[in-house]
Ligand code: SF4
């Protein structure tokens with residue numbers, strides 16, 4: 190549903206180089222209620238954002254943050270280009286947890302599984318919520334192989350290192366894939382096309398060895414199938430220079 194006023198759209202400015210904090214500071218909410226009107230869930234996104242910015246997660250719960258489906262319509266229609274969805278997505282996860290430091294790893298894992306990585310803004314919210322330093326959270330996230338502080342490449346290739354896949358050749362497949370892509374495990378290619386990681390069992394052990402590419406799962410993989418699946422024209426290790 191698009192109800193944006195043509196007059197307000199005049200004010201809509203975008204500058205991709207600016208950080209979210211700069212955008213919010215320079216483009217304050219003007220209480221136009223457009224985000225309220227576009228939300229099919231009947232939520233009031235600017236109020237939820239205010240709750241989350243103030244660390245009032247109990248209020249965000251009362252105001253229905255759990256109903257938000259992360260559709261992004263409110264952000265898309267905000268005439269001030271306020272990235273509401275970034276507050277809402279982290280607020281939705283945090284509002285499910287108590288302010289207990291033991292919740293840090295589950296929170297990080299949930300946000301990571303939903304959003305692919307842990308942006309700086311998300312970490313600041315978590316730090317404030319759990320009363321931990323940003324540095325502490327970053328060091329915890331760096332320690333865990335499955336957590337990322339930078340966005341993955343367009344094709345995020347994960348090779349399962351669970352027991353069934355391990356004994357079906359996952360370690361060899363990992364080395365072969367590293368050579369095919371010209372990157373090591375944990376790295377992203379210079380053109381940002383591929384990120385290569387290994388993951389714990391993805392639950393398709395009968396199909397071992399298994400890989401995932403973004404949200405798709407592929408079984409019974411070998412070097413040639415990976416090459417075909419990823420449409421790799423030539424082996425990086427076979428190309429001179
Ligand atoms: S967040 Fe944007 S759309 Fe919502 S009330 Fe504020 S300015 Fe209007």
Ligand code: SF4
Pocket residue numbers: 227228229230231232233234256257258259260261262263264274277
């Ligand atoms: S992102 Fe959430 S709050 Fe915003 S319009 Fe969608 S459901 Fe409503």
Ligand code: FES
Pocket residue numbers: 349350351352353354355389390391392393394395397398399
């Ligand atoms: S061990 Fe790889 S899918 Fe289970």
